[in-house]
Amino acid sequence: MRRSLLAFCTALALVLTPTAVAADGEDAATTTAVPTPSLDQQPAPDQQPAPEAAPVLDDDAPVLEVDQRHGVLAEGDDLFGTPQTVVESGITTLPGPQPGAEVYPRPANGIYQVTGGGFGHGIGMSQYGAHGAGQAGLSHAQILSFYYPGTNLETRSTGTIRIGITIDNDGVTRVAHRPGLVVSSTPGDTTYPLPPGYSQWRVRTTTASAAGCTLQGLDAGGTWRTAWPSGMPQSCPVSFSSPTEGSVDLYLPNGSTRIYRGTLTATFRGTTSLLTVNHLPMQHYLRSVTMAEMPVSFHTEALKAQAVAARSYALRGAGGTAHYDTCDTTACQAYRGMGARNANGTVTWYEHANTTAAVGATNGQVLTYDFGSGVPQLATTMYSSSTGGHTTVGGPGHGYLVAQPDPYDTVANNPRSSWSAQLPVRNLEQRYNIHRVERVQILRRDGHGEWGGRVLDARVEGFTAGGHYTWAYASGGGLQMSNPWPANANGLSSHYFTFDQRGSVERIFGDDRYGTAAQASRAWGTNTNVVYVVNGLDYPDALTAAARAGVYDAPVLLTRSDTIPGATLSALQRLNPARVVVVGGPEAVSTKVTQELRNLTRNRDLTRVGGTNRYATAAAVASYYPAGRARVYLASGEDYPDALAGAALAGHESMPMLLTRQDRLDQATIDQLSRLGAQEVVVLGGSTAVSDAVAEQAAGYSASGTYRRLAGGDRYATMARIAGQFPAGRTPAYVASAQDFPDAIVGAALAGGLHGVPIVLTANDRVRSATAAALTRQSPQAIYLLGGSGVVTDATMELLSPYLR
Known part of the structure; x- marks a missing residue:
């Protein structure tokens, strides 16, 4: 059974921009002043697939406990939890450093100068590297073979996929009324026309029971009224769809409206808080994901490689639960739906002709790997924006997630292949609850690339207000999150870095x-x-x-x-x-x-x-x-x-x-x-x-x-x-x-x-x-x-x- 990564989503949303894991190029969303067209009127449509069964996941293949932004997450990692500080009463001076540690005393000005490389975890494909490889003449198959050596490029039937819309987190599913909107119990079941006179619809429950769900419409006077269509079972799940338009407008808790292809389902999950799940064909899902994860101006072969990696990753059920196959944040893969409906009637599109073409050109293509059974199974195709010139390994049993030099990552327009940053001592003091930080020790690196590789374990040390020695364990990602980029212009964008400070003997x-x-x-x-x-x-x-x-x-x-x-x-x-x-x-x-x-x-x-x-x-x-x-x-x-x-x-x-x-x-x-x-x-x-x-x-x-x-x-x-x-x-x-x-x-x-x-x-x-x-x-x-x-x-x-x- 896969462990859900939902617990990470909220933390990610607090500290990171929605698509920061993707190659940080221009915002490729486009805004047009047109009403929502039907599927056949969307830019660069691909052939509409016939309804298919949900894809069968390779449940026996090894699954990493991963996050598409931060990589493999170890138990006890301080990336999301509250770091635990240890106070050693009676010790009033810094003890000797750990044998073998890199030792960095507190700078005189209170700011560590840092040199680093990359944006993201550095496992698998570099998105900027894919762009550079495309410019160097590699096909998308060659790009994938370089970043995931030993995998096979196959074509599989992908069917539909269920996406947990975790940004709709108020426990109510609320959609806009449009002509042609229908409702059913589950996608594919008998549909019922919705009665007229309502501008919005919502599903909510006040009891921890599926039978406690209520379908309500908002009337002209601004009152919510129960309005079940005649003959429809009155319980959750409740699914909204539009056969004529192929999309549904969803109201998010902040009042904005997001357009989603396929069906939106209010899903009971055992509490009074409902979950919104988007059911749609895999190809339609990838139109949004590919654009969200990679700038549309990137090389065509890079966009194709991204589409295959995203398809493979989604089919692995990364971050999935019993209610959905994968989620909509970068803890799984960034997914924003088809577009956002603006207050002035325009639409900001989250699909683009370039990425849609890449998705269509690779229809059904996935990466597989023989994990030892003799039967190739889906690979966990991790990727990040930039590797900084050297990839690092995935978990045991994933021989295709290798550490190797990445010559393509230094493509000319990559702003994060190498970078300089600052790590103020005050940020460390706040994050690790240390009154005065006096020293940082880097205890362990992964051994791959410059400086000995990415920082795995560190120790932040100092003194309490009473003068007692205190310290806290820090992961490389935890140090990065003490001053993260792009939230901070002078911040760190990976845990592949070193301090610009002369060492000691x-x-x-x-x-x-x-x-x-x-x-x-x-x-x-x-x-x-x-x-x-x-x-x-x-x-x-x-x-x-x-x-x-x-x-x-x-x-x-x-x-x-x-x-x-x-x-x-x-x-x-x-x-x-x-x-x-x-x-x-x-x-x-x-x-x-x-x-x-x-x-x-x-x-x-x-x-x-x-x-x-x-x-x-x-x-x-x-x-x-x-x-x-x-x-x-x-x-x-x-x-x-x-x-x-x-x-x-x-x-x-x-x-x-x-x-x-x-x-x-x-x-x-x-x-x-x-x-x-x-x-x-x-x-x-x-x-x-x-x-x-x-x-x-x-x-x-x-x-x-x-x-x-x-x-x-x-x-x-x-x-x-x-x-x-x-x-x-x-x-x-x-x-x-x-x-x-x-x-x-x-x-x-x-x-x-x-x-x-x-x-x-x-x-x-x-x-x-x-x-x-x-x-x-x-x-x-x-x-x-x-x-x-x-x-x-x-x-x-x-x-x-x-x-x-």
Whole structure:
């Protein structure tokens, strides 16, 4: 069953203009001083379809909890609800930032300067991009294939559709009387002529019963009188239609009159408040939607692509309920009916010849996708005005909603492909109920595009009037709505943005390696799903644990073999994990310690993954990956630097990492290479770490029979090669010593898994040229150095500042 998005509609109406999700071009509505013509007299009519049954929706296909303006909505999102502020009494200074956060102190003038891109959620098709693609010579089929890769363009019977007219929200359905207006119980039932002498008609109920509905007419004296036609059942639903004109005039609560094609039905929904539902052919519905969602001056192929996307989205029943298939706001798709009747007798048309032609030219065309059943089903064709040059992903199971560069979005007349904006601190204070905001931390981005992608999670911090530290969770959309465009000329139009403020270099450190790992785990909230625990004195098990932890965005904590250090114990109590995975055998982590760790989980759930030696343990971890992966990483088990850098990459890509001796493969490693059957083997480090003979032997177990090396002249150059596999320009950067493993191990899980960035290795007392090159390419807003000054000196830390963007 689909969850209704009706609850979002009111909030949207309060803060956003009615069609702001659409490409923000000129208002294409036209006004003419003519009476409402019949269907055959409308501009650019298409062939009138014969009556058809309602379309059959693909109920088994995955449906995203989505909004065509804001995208995928997560539970607890602060976009529509009231943000919850946390006050920590007794704390009167700002605590240290969350490990890995982008940190933005309060500007001196109280206004954050922001640079961003796009308008809307950035999932699926860019409407400006479709226009740019049309200008570049792409057909509408090619445009759709680009923005929804893997989908099929099919033709289906679409029939009629039911639209919930949620802007008619006064609980009464009221229409104008016109010659030819008839009434029936439901669309298609027996119609009854309405008695003369009335200028308006309304249906209302005073009881929570369908039988309590009353049909009333407004007489010449201004009195509403009950006026049921003879023989008509006297209960809801009550439907108005005009066979001669094909449209009905609906009075909205603000007194304006909207013209709708088809039938308007007063629908009982279990209360004394009735709902107005518009039944009409899909093609007629799309005439209005396509014009409302895209400027009529856009390229013809773009308009066709919009028509197909809108048709597919509507047929998915997005935002539908038991009473209607979809609604009329941008929480579903913008739908304004056929036009608005003005007080002076003119009509402002919400249909246009250009969009009507696009709807007609694509009659019945929809996008489908094979969700795994072998039978193509309707795709959820999300779209927004502008992607800012890079799309982002939809939810799991929707492989056609991909993240990819969007070269077409930068079309010349797109005013929001890139933009500058302001975010006043006072707006944040009002939205998040904080007396004085002192800092904003960006905690997580989606990893797709510039600046590390769109903002997902943030933290707004400050103090109460009494001086106590207080903070509130903020989504990227919530920050955007603190000063939204176009309601504010200097506002933000997406959650794809960055603050124009130079970052800082911070340390993540504790009293020792165990304390540093515990401090790094602060990047994760309480009630985590899983925590990986490894021996803090032995690197091989830790290497593969860090790579695997990245798959689950899980922290890595360190322990002694026979006791749990206090810092690790405190971290586990705060994280309160559902499960702990111990990597290593009883010699690395004793049975006594594992029993204590089990008692620190919510579900008393602990898994030990280990083998007879480091190679067998790495193979045991790799056994949890399915066969047929794109690649498997192979690193030396006799030294750690190459595998340190590789752990972040393997974790980020969810690829297995195996360890080997320099001159031979262990049988456990061979067994996993054979089972995995990866497309290729990627060897980390040069031939002195992993010989050519070993690399070639490992490649023999891959599907392609090939391997490639990521290697440089030393550990720093190899690290730079590995870091180069990540997209450039992401933030933050994590820097750790290349001369010891513990801090880099926990940093690899934090970097590759949680933030999708490399682990950058440095010398303890200077910045090597390869380290500088890796940081220059990454151009981070924030740099986090793992470990205290005894590991990497303060002088070296100061040398990192020039690499901040």
